[in-house]
Amino acid sequence: MRVADSTLYLGRVAVPATPRAARNALTREVRSMSVRERAWYALLVAGLGIGAVSALLALPPGWEVMGTSPSFEWGLLIIGYVFFAIMTSGLCLASSLGTVFGIERFLPFEKRHAILALLSLTTAFGIIALELHYPIRMVFGAVLVIAPSSPMWWMGVFYGGYLVVLIVEVWTLFTNHPIIHKYACTTAAGIGICAPVTLGAVFGVLAAKPYWNGVFTPILMIASAFVGGVGLLGIVFWAVNRFRLADWRSSEIALGSVRLLLAFGLLVVSALLARQIAAGLTSDVPGFRPSTEVLVTGPLAPAFWGIRIFLGILVPLGILAVPRLRTPTFTGVAAGLALVGILADRTLFVYAGELVPRTTMAGTIGYPYAEYTPSLVEIGIMLGAGAFMAMAFSLCERYLDMGGGDVHVFWPWPWIKRHDHDEHEAEGGQPNAEAAGAGAPAAVAGAGAAVAAAIAVDGEQR
């Protein structure tokens, strides 16, 4: 560590040490950007500004700035928290196919998934901290007093541990700790299943809310987590392909994998959703049928049929089913729509659970439906959360080495063809052009060996 010319040198990293140096560095960075990049960052800064102002308004025990009430206690911020939290799990589940099980076509997910997962979880924690009126007490209270009967306590345990594991995973991804990285990837994949189960149990144990109650809620949560994570990966790898970001040649493989996983996930989610609706419409559990009818024929029906079913499931499935539309752009569109569908799913899930009151709530009868309109502060926090994640990931793309996936497969299954990563590494990291096969773009110099091997697999399949 040394200081010279108003700059602090930490190893290979140079940090401006004075406000003047920081301003100069920022000016240089902005000047080096294209107009499109500047517009993108300006948009994100605006979103962050809105989010920051909203967060400041909500920081004091800010009940009065939220649109919630005893009749509708969980609103937009809970929706946002669930959306980002389960997306973390989906990212890890999708990439675990490559990082844990060694399936080569999923290996290109590794670096970006880890960063996205960490950012998504951080965003989720930020949202829930603003939703909770006393978040610091949560940290101390959950540690000092164990509450094993509470799914929310378990959720805190798993997601808290998840954050630590993801930090380790990202750290080892950019340092030379392959053994730790292997274990971190495997642990993250394991928690990636457990964490959404606990999150689903938070809703599933509530007998007071029949639409949420039941063992299928955690299962639906895992399935929609998977689709959410894959959808985000699809958008990111479309951007990598479109804007020729680092290691962009592997995005073809990644997008092919996204298509496969997205189709599978959407079909599973569709089946679970159909089961939920059928069970609700035929149920004699008090409150379950009215809540389901609110979705199917009630005030939520336009959003349910229009966004959740049509845009969120049918259109993406249609895009994925047509061979001519298997392009990066259409894959990105399908992934984006699937992600919108998952956001709509979380929203409708929370709304349907609370919209039909079963009783007078603290003296107020919500008749025929409980009232809830998200406040501007809640909307601002959500905008800020999205902007934070996009900004942080954009900066990671700009400043971190996102290329050349240094893949560490923990559990090489015997029936899966091992890639010759180690051999290539010994040969100086050059890809094996012969292994790429006809039509595969593996001959590109500088591409990582693992990516080349993955491309080879894809080439063979084609």
Place this chain on the structure above:
Amino acid sequence: MTEPLEPQDGEPDATPEPDATPEPDETRDATPVSDETRDATPEPEPELDATLDLTSVLNAIPAPADAPADAVLVPLETIAPQIEQASLTRRAFLGFGVALAGGVAGAAVLGQLFPVFASAEDQVSPLVPDYNPKSKAWTFVVDTSRCIGCGLCVVACKEENHVPESAEFTRTWVERHTTMTDGTLYVDAPDAGINGFPATSTAPGAEGKTAKSSFFQPRLCMQCADSPCTAVCPVSATYKTEDGIILVDARRCIGCGYCVVSCPYGARYITPADEDTPASMPGVADKCTWCYHRITRGQVPACVEICPVGARRFGDANDPTSTVRADALAAGAQPLHPEYGTQPRVLYLGPTLQEA
């Protein structure tokens, strides 16, 4: 390079006169040199003493020009490492003391901010002298055939417990169940019943319809034996006392609202800001406590005391002379919505929802 302060065995004497060598310091002798220090010191180099006391340091200061000839004269630079180490040792000691004091102070502050155990000074504390909670079986009985919907119970509750004035936030309320001549059923609770009820139902859709029958139903926390609110609280801020009353420790509540959505009877709310609240703390869960601060001191809840028609009755079912014991055993006494499976401990007499 450093030189030894004192001669070592087998080494030449560094002092001018052998008899002028200072007496070995006891403290120094009593303090063994650590293995690490030995290991770190090259073999030819003399050992360094990391625990020099003030005497040895003073002895090491060069004597003035007019000092006697037998004074110890050691160049300052030769003992600089020792002085530095002594200084470090002292600094480390001070740092340790500061850290310890900071830790104790921090723990005290955290203990105040995040209390774990109940205190006798709590506003609602189970620690009341001469009160045996294990002997109690508190029971609340509501007789809907007597309730006239005056709303005095709601007023008394808000006054007694500093419940927010707004009708949205009530610990206890009164609702009216009306069955129309066409068989439709409406429930209304204008302003939680605090101002009484108009002649006709205010429920949307009830306008113009003729009522066949109606009754008032006071509502409050059911103090469920199998309470979902205590089970789901992630920080155990909601807890059950030994006599079965469910309370909220406002100092530990994080305001997540999980208990609010888990209560099938809608008995909870999150305290709003800018209003008088039971614990003078906005953003925490609150609910009816059956006036725990009163019943542990031999009184009845405020709503029971003020009810002009005796529709709300309260007592210890373990007490053979208690009227609620007879009420609880009376035919027709039943909990509200037993199908939720929470084993509520409020029993209702009189017409129920189905009998309106």
